[in-house]
Amino acid sequence: MYLMNSYKIGIKRACAVAGLTRSMWYYSSKRDDSELIGKLSQLAVAYPTRGFDEYYYRIRREGLKWNRKRVLRVYRQMKLKLRRKHKKRLPGREKCPLEVPLELNECWSMDFMSDSLTDGRRIRVFNVIDDCNREALASDIGLSFPARTVIETLENLRDEIGTPKYIRCDNGPEFLSKLFINWCQRHHIEIRYTQPGKPMQNGYVERFNRFFREDILDAYYFNDIYQMREKVWEWTEDYNNNHPHSSLGNKSPREFKPRFSKELKFFAESG
Known part of the structure; x- marks a missing residue:
């Protein structure tokens, strides 16, 4: 991109100067980390004070076969290594229908x-x-x-x-x-x-x-x-x-x- 913008040359000439094939210029990664991001986000909310190792082994125990390097890369991209401030959470509340009691003091x-x-x-x-x-x-x-x-x-x-x-x-x-x-x-x-x-x-x-x-x-x-x-x-x-x-x-x-x-x-x- 630098050569093309600076010297006003085409893709073919720029790739030749850089010693790259044109297929590398047109290549786009098909890797989708959305499922892994969702899983790490879920673990970070449920266990906000834990680290990478526990998240990784929890993922493995669930039968998910993501590579450790891949999990670590996404973990770092999400900046989960930085300790996050977290508030005390309320336990789950069940929805109670608003009924009309039939008696006083009910x-x-x-x-x-x-x-x-x-x-x-x-x-x-x-x-x-x-x-x-x-x-x-x-x-x-x-x-x-x-x-x-x-x-x-x-x-x-x-x-x-x-x-x-x-x-x-x-x-x-x-x-x-x-x-x-x-x-x-x-x-x-x-x-x-x-x-x-x-x-x-x-x-x-x-x-x-x-x-x-x-x-x-x-x-x-x-x-x-x-x-x-x-x-x-x-x-x-x-x-x-x-x-x-x-x-x-x-x-x-x-x-x-x-x-x-x-x-x-x-x-x-x-x-």
């Missing part, structure tokens, strides 16, 4: 929202609803909300209305903590995690969050969390008692399926 959905006060401090809102009647069970507010505070909210609900069979939530650090998982195991509660990047697998609480953001977070400026808690309590009571939910036949959550606390249920049963 499945609760939980999620976090965030906003800021007028002085710029960030706040978090922890929402819990019952999937059966879409009742807002809790909308707790705090400047921070670690797993310990999540458990405090759930303990308060347990004392008031009991515990659910299932909890549906995303893969946030509060829900992945050992503290939260151990609490659920201790109370025989199954955790149903949504798949990463699939918020609509928790669609009931996502819909609730939309109303909450439109009516509270986007509608008011709050100076402190105490002011916000008062407004949220008023809104939650109105939502549970008066919000016409289209999927509930335009009935409010408590109208569709009322809930009694332990004390009220005791007095109702005793006459």
